[in-house]
Amino acid sequence: MKTETSSALVQGFVRSVVPVLLALIVSGLIMLAMGASPLDFFAGVWRYGITGSNWQRSLALMSPLLIVAIGIIVAFRGQLWNLGYNGQYLLGAVVASGLGPILYAVMPAFLATIIVFVVAVLAGAVWSLIPAILKARYGTNEIITSLVMSFIAIGVVNLLIKGVFKDPGVTTPQTTVIPEDQLLPYIPGTEIHIGFLIAIALAIVAQIVLSRTSFGLRIDIFGASPKAARHVGLNSTWMVVLLFAISSGLIAFAGSVDILGQFTYQRADWDPRYGDAVMPLVFLARFRPVAAIPFVAFYAVLATGGTLAAQQAGLNVDFLFVIVGLILLFMTITEYIGNRRALGQSYVPAGLRRTVLQPFTRTSERTSA
Template structure:
């Protein structure tokens, strides 16, 4: 008979399942570096030095701002067993709204008014861009993976059109918006070069941690995520929940875009796409879909991305090597979740589609049935 695990044991199991994929990925990445004739210790020390040492930690925190907000946006929909993969289009549309209107609005009013008005506008634009996929999912059960990806592609193209034909800076020949003055961008946290958008992201993480774990909405969301049919039986409007979750997710992505433009870039060019959502996906699941729990994981990736870009260049590697490491983390995360579920190491937070995608090949390797 299986013995009941203590809360301490469950906590240890959760930590193990969250940390091991990163450890395994770094080990395999080190082996790849050796095969390529590179020094893994030199590469990893370069990551730490360029991502943390001296003033470099401040650059990592600046990069962490949009990543954390997008992570929370994904957590909200994933907890409802929904997919919002349209983050690129939503982010860029929110960003071009801010970048295209900020210089004129700041000149006409003040930076403070522009921050508030355009942040709300970016939140609204990004949220609205999720409405069609949300409605199709709620009304007809249409696969939201496909519809959000399609809307993202349209959003990326629409962003470029807006830059060229609506927000083009007439003073330059390259397709880009007008640039904000450095003095008009978000102020720094005193004593640092980290803009206050970082504090906004931390506060949002704390607020959503409270909402998801301490309120009736969070309880309804967990019931809905566990079983939409059961949710209907207890009086939860599943269709409305789908729409609300997508609106919240899109709105948070719009907030991330506003903080990134106001705090770091100040303008936009055509074909610019940081693709933040693709890189942080594994860390959202490693954090067990916890907004506050995602903070250290997003911080880790921010350091790795900031320092790793320079370390890769110094080692003669393509910066795409960082994507290889992220992919390795995703692979080991899915394997760890599979093994952990088999050995009853606690609840898996992987969406059903992702669990099904890994169950069959892993079951084939072990010679067991996929079901």
């Protein structure tokens, strides 16, 4: 029994780490093909992401990434593909950067921070209502609706920053810089804001709720089969709306934490696209919030170091998205090979063998195959 669980653990580990390694190797080859040095790049990632006090910057980046990851996990667990994360994140961010300075002027920082967080979560939750209701009522594909709503949110956020929230003292469209003493405090002895601790705590709470409570079980039943969920008395309409609201609210919360912890103000047309980067990691973590922590840490180092390292290697920062995309591809392939191995089947599916071996055979001759 013990060996069985440990071998399952080893297999899970291999299936999660191998795609990352393969993606790094292939992205190295792409760099070589483009005339950049992969060794310099990865050395740069190490240097700017970990050494000196750089590890603290990586950990600070972890907090929004991890909260976004938890938000995505909640929706994905229920098989709801909330891909509107970029817009939801920016909505939360603009609540902090726009509403924040106004609130800090009239009330104590602690109270204002709480209000900012609550409004950010509400803004995210409300924004997800249209995709959720369309999905629940008419079964409209939520991938598309959440994405379209995300593009609209980005436009709304830009309008807000160029309009009501614009700092009149600066020519470039951006919000007022929030002064140091009103930001989230640092963890004593470091330069990591407490958003990091909030994120870790959220991951643990989410893990417990998802795996140890009846609500978590309900989400899993709903994700496995909405029909079965209806049979055991779950209201699927309410479930879709609730999961979307929690997911979207958490992602918006990540945006407000990021502004109050790290950025202090927001520029127009700024979009860090954390969700795109985190989404594959969520799959690798098998939708488990705590398991997402090491993957998010890995990506935080890659992103923190990679931004400078890419510039030095003569690449654009967008190269990180190539790495992320490759992780996704290799993840599905590793998963496939792993499942085939576990089932003791051939790696090549029967249908493919037919297509490859006899692609031009007439249909009538193939009926016996």
